[in-house]
Amino acid sequence: MGTISLTIAVIIIVAGIYFYNRLITLKNRFLNGFSQIDVQLQRRYELIPNLVETAKAYMKHENETLTAVTEARNAASKSCEAASADPADAGLVGALAAAEGRLGSAMGRLNLVMENYPELKADTQMLALQEELTSTENRVAFARQAYSDSVMQYNTAREQFPAVLVAAAFSFREADLFEIAEPAMRQAVKVSFA
Amino acid sequence: MNFFDHQSARRRQSAILLACFLLTLLFMACLIHGVVVGLSMLLGENSSLMQPSAPALGLIALVWLTMLAGGFFRFLDVRGGGAVLARRFGAVRASDRSRFDREQRLLNVVAEIAIASSTPQPDVFVLRHESSINAMVLGADEGRHVLVLTQGALDTFERAELQAVIAHEFGHIDNGDLPLNMRLLIALGGLMAIDEVGRLLIGKTHASRDEPVSFHPGVIVGYILRGLGSIGVLAGQLIRSAFSRQREYLADASAVQFTRNPIAMATALDIIRQRDHEPLLHGLHAQELAHLCFQSGRKPPWYKRLFASHPDIQSRIDAIEPHFEVKRRKLDKAAQQQTDQARAAGETVQSIGAVAHLVQPGAASNSDSVAAGRFSTDHRTIAHDVRHGALSDRILLLLPDESSCLAALFALFANADPDRRKKYFEALGEAFNEQFMIRVKGVSELIPDELIHDQLGLVEHASAVLLRHVRRENRQRILLKLEKVLNDNGEFTLMNYATLQLIRRRLEVDFPVLHNVVGKASQQAKASRVKSFDAMGSEFALLLSLMVESSGASPKVLDAEFERVLKCYTQTRYPRRTAREGGIVEELEAAFQTLYVQPRPIRQAFVQHCLEIVQHDGYVARAERALLDLFAASLGCEDQKAA
Numbered sequence: 001m002g003t004i005s006l007t008i009a010v011i012i013i014v015a016g017i018y019f020y021n022r023l024i025t026l027k028n029r030f031l032n033g034f035s036q037i038d039v040q041l042q043r044r045y046e047l048i049p050n051l052v053e054t055a056k057a058y059m060k061h062e063n064e065t066l067t068a069v070t071e072a073r074n075a076a077s078k079s080c081e082a083a084s085a086d087p088a089d090a091g092l093v094g095a096l097a098a099a100e101g102r103l104g105s106a107m108g109r110l111n112l113v114m115e116n117y118p119e120l121k122a123d124t125q126m127l128a129l130q131e132e133l134t135s136t137e138n139r140v141a142f143a144r145q146a147y148s149d150s151v152m153q154y155n156t157a158r159e160q161f162p163a164v165l166v167a168a169a170f171s172f173r174e175a176d177l178f179e180i181a182e183p184a185m186r187q188a189v190k191v192s193f194a
Numbered sequence: 195m196n197f198f199d200h201q202s203a204r205r206r207q208s209a210i211l212l213a214c215f216l217l218t219l220l221f222m223a224c225l226i227h228g229v230v231v232g233l234s235m236l237l238g239e240n241s242s243l244m245q246p247s248a249p250a251l252g253l254i255a256l257v258w259l260t261m262l263a264g265g266f267f268r269f270l271d272v273r274g275g276g277a278v279l280a281r282r283f284g285a286v287r288a289s290d291r292s293r294f295d296r297e298q299r300l301l302n303v304v305a306e307i308a309i310a311s312s313t314p315q316p317d318v319f320v321l322r323h324e325s326s327i328n329a330m331v332l333g334a335d336e337g338r339h340v341l342v343l344t345q346g347a348l349d350t351f352e353r354a355e356l357q358a359v360i361a362h363e364f365g366h367i368d369n370g371d372l373p374l375n376m377r378l379l380i381a382l383g384g385l386m387a388i389d390e391v392g393r394l395l396i397g398k399t400h401a402s403r404d405e406p407v408s409f410h411p412g413v414i415v416g417y418i419l420r421g422l423g424s425i426g427v428l429a430g431q432l433i434r435s436a437f438s439r440q441r442e443y444l445a446d447a448s449a450v451q452f453t454r455n456p457i458a459m460a461t462a463l464d465i466i467r468q469r470d471h472e473p474l475l476h477g478l479h480a481q482e483l484a485h486l487c488f489q490s491g492r493k494p495p496w497y498k499r500l501f502a503s504h505p506d507i508q509s510r511i512d513a514i515e516p517h518f519e520v521k522r523r524k525l526d527k528a529a530q531q532q533t534d535q536a537r538a539a540g541e542t543v544q545s546i547g548a549v550a551h552l553v554q555p556g557a558a559s560n561s562d563s564v565a566a567g568r569f570s571t572d573h574r575t576i577a578h579d580v581r582h583g584a585l586s587d588r589i590l591l592l593l594p595d596e597s598s599c600l601a602a603l604f605a606l607f608a609n610a611d612p613d614r615r616k617k618y619f620e621a622l623g624e625a626f627n628e629q630f631m632i633r634v635k636g637v638s639e640l641i642p643d644e645l646i647h648d649q650l651g652l653v654e655h656a657s658a659v660l661l662r663h664v665r666r667e668n669r670q671r672i673l674l675k676l677e678k679v680l681n682d683n684g685e686f687t688l689m690n691y692a693t694l695q696l697i698r699r700r701l702e703v704d705f706p707v708l709h710n711v712v713g714k715a716s717q718q719a720k721a722s723r724v725k726s727f728d729a730m731g732s733e734f735a736l737l738l739s740l741m742v743e744s745s746g747a748s749p750k751v752l753d754a755e756f757e758r759v760l761k762c763y764t765q766t767r768y769p770r771r772t773a774r775e776g777g778i779v780e781e782l783e784a785a786f787q788t789l790y791v792q793p794r795p796i797r798q799a800f801v802q803h804c805l806e807i808v809q810h811d812g813y814v815a816r817a818e819r820a821l822l823d824l825f826a827a828s829l830g831c832e833d834q835k836a837a
Contacts (some may be wrong), residue, residue, distance in 0.1 A: 029312060036309055128298065134353070136301035142310035145454065150312065 019166040026154040030175055033147035036167040040139040045077040050109075051129050055110070058120045062113050064191045092104050111166060151175045197450045198266050204444035205369075212285065213372075213435040218433060219381060222426045229325035229418060232252050251414065255423070257388060263469040264387020265380040277317060278749035279332045279338050285319035289345075296348045304341065311364045316341045320348065327351075327466055330686065331363045331372065339367050350465060354458035358449055364461070365448030371441045373533065382430045389423025392416045413452055431501055438503040446514050447825065456515040456551055457525065464518070467507045597633065599656035600672070604630075605638035605645055606652065606682060607690055614685070621679050649693065650819070670703045688740065691779045692824040699827050730792075733785040734800075735760060737825065740782070741804050743772055744817040758809055785829040797829040 052066050052073075059066065076099035079170075083092040114120055154175055160166045231242070234250035246254065270782065287296040303316055308315040316331065316339035324344035333339035341363055351359065395416030450456045504510075511518050550810045593599050604622065611617045623631035638645060644652055660669065677694060742756045756770045771778070789797060804825055808818045 014215075031311060040309070124295075127295065131295070131299055131302060133300075135306060136358075138302075138306045139309050142306050142452070146310050146312050149451070 006094050015162060016166055018172060019163040023154070023157060023163065023167060023170075023172050025156050026150065027172065027175075030128050030147060030150035032095050033143065033150045035145060036143040037081075037140065040136060041080055042077070042134070044136045044140065045073060045080065047129065048073045049134055051113075051126075051133070053109075053125065054125050054129060055114065055120065058117050058123070059113065065113050068179075069106045070108040072099070075099045076103045087137075104164075197447045197456075200447035201451070203438050207658070208437055208440040208444065210699055211433055212441060215378065215430065215433045215437065218426070219428075219430045222422070223242055225425070226257050226422055227254060229422065230257075247776060257419065260387045260391050260419075261384035264390070265384035267387075268380050269376075277319075277340050279336075279710060280319040280342050282620030283342070284323070285342050286320045288318040288320050289826045299353065299558055300348060300356065301354065302345060303360050307357060307364050307452055307768075308360070308363045311368050313364055313368055314338070316367065318343070321345060326348075327469060328365055328828065329359050331366050333372055335662060339372070348790075350469075351462060354453075354455060355462040355465065357453050358455060358462045361449035361452040362445045362758075364452060365445030368448055368744075369441065369444055370559065371445065375438070375441075378430075378434050382427065382434060385423060385426035385430050387423075389427055390420050392419030392421075395419065409791065430676070433591060435501045435503055439505045443510065443513055444505050444512055457521055457608070459516070460511045460515040460518040461522065463507050463511050463514075464522075523586075566774035593656065593659075596659050598637060599635040599659040600664075601630070601633040602641070602645075603656050604634045604676065606649060606693055606697075607676070608634070608638050608645075609685065609686060614683075618679075618685060620681055621683050624678050625675055635732070650696075653697055653700055661701060664701070665753065673698055673701065673703055686779050688782070689820065691782070692820045695824050695827065696820065698818050712781075730788060731764040731766050732768060733788050734763045736781060736785050737789075737800075737804075738763075738807075740769040740778075741807055741818075741821060741825070742770075744815065744821045745808070746810065746815055747811075755807075755810075759803070762803065789829055801826050801829060 048069065055062075056066060075094070079092070079096040079099040083096040108150055120126055157163055158172050158174065222645070227246075230250050230253050231246045233251075234247050235242075240247055271529075284628055289302055290298050290301050297318075299322060300320070304318050305315060316333070321342060321344045324471055325346040326344055326646045327347045327350055329341070329347055331339050331341050342351070343359075347359065348685075349354070368737045391414070395412050446459060449459055451461070515521065517683055593602050608618055619631050619635055622634060641652075664672075673694070681688055739756050739757050742752055742759065745755075747755070753770060760768065789800070801822075803823055
């Protein structure tokens with residue numbers, strides 16, 4: 001009798017360890033996914049000054065537009081830092097969305113002005129920057145997608161039968177999908193030199 | 195099935211195959227044991243299955259050692275690590291310097307997919323002198339993976355397709371295909387070694403026929419080893435290939451998970467298929483690399499397909515996106531619309547640019563304004579086409595379900611004149627029911643502009659929805675009833691007839707015209723109806739006058755134009771007809787019936803001529819286009835018109 005109960009106890013403990021580790025792995029994966037989104041948003045803000053610098057070389061008479069872009073970008077970057085420190089604060093996220101909106105319209109104006117500078121479109125550095133911006137937009141999108149995929153995996157693993165006991169015992173909470181309240185923040189900064 | 199389901203199905207299948215492979219190995223072990231023991235019994239040794247005699251035991255041990263050694267050498271071969279292997283094939287590390295802008299894009303795409311798949315970024319290599327399209331991942335158990343792409347793939351693929359291909363390779367990494375594949379290779383290497391040793395033992399006996407075939411023990415053992423080895427290798431190869439094919443499907447499904455863009459994946463495969471006359475890899479190591487690649491070429495005969503490392507491309511496309519053809523056509527249309535819009539935008543910018551250049555005396559102002567001029571001429575017709583060919587978002591939004599689509603189709607026939615409109619609605623209420631009539635009325639008030647200007651788009655969208663949800667007999671019945679309502683109300687004008695025929699075709703309901711002909715006439719009767727060119731003068735005159743009239747010019751111009759085009763067909767002079775005559779539709783149907791049984795080249799030539807008439811003034815009106823569609827369809831030359 002003793003050996004049987006001992007065996008069962010061992011099996012339970014081993015299974016418990018297995019499921020605990022699995023949940024931890026999945027949890028860390030989605031946490032990493034969350035930080036990736038933030039990293040890529042920052043990367044986007046870092047690219048815009050380069051763009052402005054390159055454009056400056058050709059657009060001597062458009063200082064006003066360029067400064068507007070730089071200011072809007074600084075504001076958005078600041079709001080992003082504030083919002084990422086405390087993503088739960090709806091007010092901060094709202095401020096970020098507004099700043100993103102202003103940055104978007106400033107970039108739109110810049111693009112309009114750029115149409116008048118054909119040599120800017122042929123500039124190799126500009127082309128490279130365009131590629132970088134496109135790539136960063138994609139990375140933001142993919143990071144969000146990977147985040148929701150890993151959240152889904154984590155939640156599924158957490159709710160399945162034996163694991164749900166472990167999850168309850170060690171208080172693995174359900175993870176939320178990353179949703180941004182304001183549609184403006186979802187929008188990419190439209191940059192096209194076509 | 196979504197891609198998550200796809201993935202789990204593929205995983206299950208490859209687990210089964212893996213079990214099969216292990217079973218084969220086990221079976222091989224039993225087989226070797228049995229054969230060797232049986233042989234020693236035949237030779238009069240005192241041995242049994244449980245306790246083989248010493249020589250038999252020695253032979254079994256020898257076979258096992260051979261297998262282990264073979265596996266070990268194969269292991270040494272593949273262990274070298276991805277980067278070493280890649281360099282051996284002549285690949286160089288992708289550069290992010292701006293001189294290689296495509297490689298910079300590649301590096302960016304790899305970084306993107308690494309994020310999407312939450313995998314560490316692999317090293318990226320490019321085969322710069324390889325013009326074929328291919329991609330592969332290399333790499334051992336631990337350490338970094340290496341992704342190799344050919345220059346041909348870099349040059350051919352657009353960004354989205356490149357993403358798909360890279361994501362496929364990431365799928366291999368993510369699913370752990372590399373270590374699995376390596377283990378299978380090692381096991382297979384062991385089986386091959388048996389065969390190899392057998393061949394060594396047999397030696398040169400086959401070299402000369404004069405020598406008597408010797409049967410000393412070594413040769414016999416050699417034959418046994420060869421026999422065993424071949425069975426093992428054959429079975430192993432079969433299973434490994436099947437396994438590899440499952441992993442390809444799995445990687446495709448993973449790629450779709452990472453990019454959420456099945457169309458791009460299917461497009462990439464389609465591009466590869468179109469270029470399948472080229473060799474896969476030109477290099478020396480092409481054979482060695484085949485199982486690692488993104489694709490393995492054209493569809494082989496069935497017995498070769500059993501050993502293929504990759505599934506046939508069509509089945510891969512079907513697995514990813516069963517409706518690829520349809521969706522791609524739709525996308526192409528949308529893309530064309532976009533370029534045209536861009537062109538329209540470019541036109542204004544161009545002319546601004548031209549003015550700017552005039553103000554500051556620049557170099558190329560002349561060519562700029564010429565270019566702008568050229569845009570404006572051909573732009574008009576294209577933009578027109580596009581407006582009718584593509585669906586506006588508004589339609590998609592306002593007509594989401596089948597009942598509203600059906601109502602929209604009926605609303606197309608509502609007359610602009612209020613009295614006749616009212617009569618039409620009343621007739622509808624009688625023929626169908628009050629509620630449906632109200633629905634049609636509602637739709638016609640909801641989208642009045644589209645009903646007039648975007649009929650083609652409307653028909654296209656509504657029929658696509660209905661085609662999916664309404665059964666064929668019901669579609670036919672609805673259209674027959676609609677035709678009757680129109681007929682009873684005296685609304686069966688030429689334009690309505692053309693629209694109705696268009697709807698019929700889009701809903702894949704049989705043409706009554708064609709139906710009658712095909713139904714009644716056998717092949718012989720058909721032949722007897724073939725008429726000489728001149729005898730059909732009145733039919734041609736009717737069709738041509740309608741075609742000419744649809745351009746909407748003044749009567750005088752129309753007369754001249756009619757004169758001009760009719761001369762190509764007959765010397766007899768016919769009066770010009772107009773669509774306003776009573777009973778014109780019946781006459782038109784009769785004309786179609788006559789023409790439809792004529793030889794195909796004649797019909798084709800006629801439709802081609804109509805197309806030229808339509809394009810004569812460089813502008814395609816809506817009525818012209820509708821009529822041309824009707825002619826082409828009624829004469830069975832639709833494919834030609836598309837061209």
